[in-house]
Amino acid sequence: MRFLGRVLFITGAGSGLGRATARLFAAEGAKVFGVDVNGAGLAETVAAIRTAGGVADSAVCDVGSMAAVRAAVDAAVGAFGGVDILVNAAGIGRSARLEEIDEEEWQRVLTVNLTGAFNTVKAALPHLLARPGGAVVNVASSAGMRGQAYAAHYAASKAGLVNFTRSIALEFASRGLRINCLAPAGIRSPLIQHFIPREDFEKQLVAYYSPPLPHQLADPADMAKAIAYLASDDAKMVVGAVLVADWGTLA
Numbered sequence: 001m002r003f004l005g006r007v008l009f010i011t012g013a014g015s016g017l018g019r020a021t022a023r024l025f026a027a028e029g030a031k032v033f034g035v036d037v038n039g040a041g042l043a044e045t046v047a048a049i050r051t052a053g054g055v056a057d058s059a060v061c062d063v064g065s066m067a068a069v070r071a072a073v074d075a076a077v078g079a080f081g082g083v084d085i086l087v088n089a090a091g092i093g094r095s096a097r098l099e100e101i102d103e104e105e106w107q108r109v110l111t112v113n114l115t116g117a118f119n120t121v122k123a124a125l126p127h128l129l130a131r132p133g134g135a136v137v138n139v140a141s142s143a144g145m146r147g148q149a150y151a152a153h154y155a156a157s158k159a160g161l162v163n164f165t166r167s168i169a170l171e172f173a174s175r176g177l178r179i180n181c182l183a184p185a186g187i188r189s190p191l192i193q194h195f196i197p198r199e200d201f202e203k204q205l206v207a208y209y210s211p212p213l214p215h216q217l218a219d220p221a222d223m224a225k226a227i228a229y230l231a232s233d234d235a236k237m238v239v240g241a242v243l244v245a246d247w248g249t250l251a
């Protein structure tokens with residue numbers, strides 16, 4: 001029960017890693033406020049937590065909209081009295097050649113994956129600083145740690161998220177707010193369906209971002225444990241870190 005009495009605000013809670021993380025934190029005592037654009041997925045997550053005896057509420061929210069994020073944070077504070085932990089798990093992307101990525105798609109990926117985290121951090125900040133033990137975990141990607149062919153928009157957004165995380169980790173370390181990020185590789189979730197390598201991709205470039213044991217995918221519930229570690233007091237000395245959980249892809 002590492003999160004007893006704590007409030008988690010989590011984006012992307014309607015699916016995959018966000019849902020698994022919401023469930024794990026609730027099982028460890030947190031009151032969970034989830035947001036997502038997928039209202040049906042969100043309702044499933046909340047129902048699963050409540051069925052298991054946990055406490056959860058939610059709001060449909062596009063993290064790309066500062067106004068929507070501020071309203072969701074206000075709703076979380078109204079429901080549970082504050083925000084102690086922020087997890088940014090909302091994310092979008094797909095494999096595509098640069099020629100196939102138009103300005104609109106480029107902008108949307110940057111807006112959700114990078115500006116979304118800026119928006120939630122800005123909106124939740126006064127609450128995260130108001131009580132001791134505040135923590136932020138941003139979900140980046142191994143694609144944010146070096147170049148990834150056929151996902152330039154996604155990789156750029158995640159690299160931005162990594163250095164956003166490090167920069168604000170420095171700014172808030174002296175005020176007791178720990179900020180870290182997780183860099184996973186393949187997770188068994190709906191998103192991975194958009195990243196299946198294509199026949200027309202150069203094989204050596206696909207190999208460059210593949211793990212030593214091919215086709216290895218993490219269970220979202222296992223990956224959620226890495227987020228829980230970073231957010232917990234077990235990681236009290238971990239600040240501005242990028243926890244790579246990629247089956248050795250970057251090794």
Ligand SMILES: NC(=O)c1ccc[n+]([C@@H]2O[C@H](COP(=O)([O-])OP(=O)(O)OC[C@H]3O[C@@H](n4cnc5c(N)ncnc54)[C@H](O)[C@@H]3O)[C@@H](O)[C@H]2O)c1
Pocket residue numbers: 011012013014015016017018035036037038041061062063064088089090091092093112139140141142183184185186187188189190191192
């Ligand atoms: N699946 C992988 O292999 C993998 C690998 C590395 C990193 N990641 C990252 O992990 C995180 C979780 O991904 P996942 O694999 O669980 O994918 P997922 O598609 O299962 O879940 C992502 C969730 O984000 C939500 N979302 C999308 N746009 C949103 C928006 N504008 N506002 C609010 N919510 C929005 C989606 O509706 C969805 O419920 C993402 O940030 C992703 O980039 C995933």
